[in-house]
Structure formats: structure tokens, C-alpha cells
Amino acid sequence: MSAHSSSSGRVTLTSLHKMKATGQPIACLTAYDAAFAMVLDAAEVDVVLVGDSVGMVVQGRETTISVSMDEMIYHSQMVRRGLRRAMLMVDMPFMSYGTADDALANAARLMKEGDAEIVKLEWGAMQLDMAHRLNECGIPVCAHLGLTPQSVHKLGGYRVQGRDHPTAQKMREDAQRLEQAGADMLLLECVPTALAQEITQSVSIPVIGIGAGAGVDGQILVLYDILDIAPGKRTRFSKNYIQSSDSIHQAVEHYVEQVRSGAFPTAEYAFD
Ligand code: KIV
Numbered sequence: 001m002s003a004h005s006s007s008s009g010r011v012t013l014t015s016l017h018k019m020k021a022t023g024q025p026i027a028c029l030t031a032y033d034a035a036f037a038m039v040l041d042a043a044e045v046d047v048v049l050v051g052d053s054v055g056m057v058v059q060g061r062e063t064t065i066s067v068s069m070d071e072m073i074y075h076s077q078m079v080r081r082g083l084r085r086a087m088l089m090v091d092m093p094f095m096s097y098g099t100a101d102d103a104l105a106n107a108a109r110l111m112k113e114g115d116a117e118i119v120k121l122e123w124g125a126m127q128l129d130m131a132h133r134l135n136e137c138g139i140p141v142c143a144h145l146g147l148t149p150q151s152v153h154k155l156g157g158y159r160v161q162g163r164d165h166p167t168a169q170k171m172r173e174d175a176q177r178l179e180q181a182g183a184d185m186l187l188l189e190c191v192p193t194a195l196a197q198e199i200t201q202s203v204s205i206p207v208i209g210i211g212a213g214a215g216v217d218g219q220i221l222v223l224y225d226i227l228d229i230a231p232g233k234r235t236r237f238s239k240n241y242i243q244s245s246d247s248i249h250q251a252v253e254h255y256v257e258q259v260r261s262g263a264f265p266t267a268e269y270a271f272d
Contacts, residue, residue: 011046011087013118013140013184019046019217020206026218027259028089028208029226029252032058032075036223036248037082043252045086047208049120049220050076052091052150057224060231064149067093069106076114089142090116094150097121103130107139118184122148123174128181135182143183145171146212147190158235160190160211160271168195175199175207187220188212190237193270211237213270219259226255237269 006012019026028047031037032054040048054075055067076090090110097103103121110116118140121130126143134141146161155161162168172195175186183205188196190211197215200207209216224230225238227248234240245251258264 010085013087016046016087016185016206016218017204020204025259025262026206026208027256028218028220029255030220030222030224031079031082032223033078034082037079037086039249039252040223041083041086043249043256045252045256046218047089047220048079048083048086050079050088050090050114050116051120051222052093053222056232057222057230063152065094065152069093069096069109073109073114076110076116080115087117088115089118089120090114092119092121094125097126097130100127100130100133104133104137104139107134107141108137111139118142120144120187122150123178124148124151124154128177131178131181131183140184141182142185142187142208143178144187144189145174145178145191146188146196149189158190160192162191162195168192171195172199172202175203179203179205188216190271192272193267194272211235211269211271213267214262214265219264221255223252226251237265237271239264239269 006015026046029040029045030049030051052064052067055061055064072093096106107119110119120142122144162171186207188209193213196209196212200216206217208218208220210220221238226241228240228242241251241255
């Protein structure tokens with residue numbers, strides 16, 4: 001049994017809470033099929049996210065907006081078949097949680113048909129009463145704050161969030177409210193390092209970052225970015241691990257090692 005999993009050998013919310021409490025960084029990556037999921041699981045990635053980034057990195061679209069519930073379930077089923085140890089998190093796609101009733105029905109589909117263990121919703125479209133109702137129904141929730149790609153047109157592009165005082169203050173307050181409403185995890189995307197660290201220290205639930213610096217409880221990157229096969233320009237916060245590795249397995253292991261040791265991310269992959 002690994003130090004990061006429960007007695008069943010699986011990573012659970014309880015093991016992630018213990019990792020936060022003991023300061024052991026949580027290593028997460030995205031996957032979209034069983035073959036890559038097996039590689040990630042063998043490298044002891046703790047949380048595998050079936051991200052709606054599938055729309056961009058697999059389907060070649062410009063945004064995540066067109067991804068459907070049926071597509072998320074299809075990819076989730078494939079990834080589940082590749083996992084033995086990691087926790088399976090699945091994104092709720094754009095407009096699948098426009099109302100609390102839709103959120104409940106679609107989160108239930110991701111769990112029953114897609115075998116998800118936790119669902120991720122982008123805060124902004126998500127409302128507090130949704131987090132409450134999902135919590136009451138026993139559905140684990142991760143709330144995604146900061147840069148929320150489903151709102152890219154509203155945000156005016158993919159930009160760092162929380163650099164100005166009002167937005168930073170709102171993010172601090174939202175994080176508190178979400179924890180109180182029953183969110184089990186937070187994910188911060190493209191948030192200045194100091195703000196992300198402050199938010200992480202202010203909540204008792206695990207906080208995962210992407211472009212949020214080293215002061216959070218864990219890191220996530222898009223698998224195709226670390227393998228340098230994502231279409232389009234490389235994002236500033238992602239690191240190419242394949243260039244220094246002999247295989248995909250080794251690249252993923254190197255990422256996990258660097259997250260666990262704190263060697264990733266350095267300031268080069270974060271924002272002030
Ligand atoms: O969809 C996705 O891959 C994500 C990550 C950027 C965290 O939400």
C-alpha cells in the first residue's frame with residue numbers, strides 16, 4: 001500500500017485530506033482514455049481528471065464549450081477501466097449545471113454511468129445552493145475557481161485571475177463560502193502564487209493548482225501538455241516532461257516525482 005492511498009489501496013477524499021494535513025503534495029493529471037489512465041495509475045498519480053479540455057486537446061476545438069455530457073461519460077468510462085488506485089474526477093461540461101436540478105441530474109449521470117468519484121464544476125456558473133444540494137445527496141464536488149475556461153468569452157480570453165484587489169477579495173470569500181457549502185476540494189487555475197497560497201491556508205479542504213504556484217496542496221497539468229502533443233501554443237504554466245524522458249511512462253513518473261518533491265512548479269511556471 002502506498003503512503004498516499006487508503007487501506008483498500010485507492011486514493012479517497014480521506015487520503016487527500018491526510019496529504020493536505022501532513023504537507024504531502026498531491027499529484028494530479030488529466031486523461032481521456034484507458035491506455036493513458038493505466039500509465040498515470042502505474043506512476044501513482046493521485047487524482048486523474050477527465051477534463052473538458054478533451055474538447056481542445058483531443059477534439060481539436062478552440063474552446064471547451066461544445067463538449068457534451070455524453071462525451072464526458074464516454075471518456076470517463078474509458079479512463080475508469082485504466083484505474084486501480086487513483087481517484088477519478090470528471091468535469092461537468094458547459095451548461096450541464098445551469099440550474100441545481102440539472103446539476104444533480106448530470107452529476108448523478110457522471111457517477112452512475114461514468115463511474116466518477118468526484119465531479120468538478122466551474123465556479124461562476126455554479127451556485128452555492130448547488131454545492132449544498134450535491135453535498136446533501138452525497139456527491140463529492142470540486143469547485144474550479146480563477147480562470148474558468150467555460151467562461152472564456154465572458155472573461156475576454158485566457159487570463160490570470162485575481163490580480164486586482166476586488167477580484168482577489170471575491171476569490172478569498174468564494175473559497176470560504178464553497179467550503180461552508182460542502183465543496184470537498186478546490187481547483188485554482190491561473191491565480192497569482194501569493195493569493196493561491198493564502199486561499200489554501202484559509203480552508204481545510206485540499207486545494208489543487210494549475211498555474212497557481214507552489215503554495216497549494218497539489219498540482220494538476222493537462223497530460224497532452226506535459227507530453228508536448230497538445231495542439232496550439234504551450235501554456236506558460238505547463239512543463240514539457242517528454243523532452244527529458246525516454247518514454248511516456250518516464251515523463252509521467254518524472255512529473256509525479258517533481259510534484260511530490262516540490263521541484264515543480266518553480267516561479268517560471270507561476271504568476272505574480
Ligand atoms: O479540463 C481540464 O483539463 C481542466 C484542467 C485545466 C484543470 O479543468
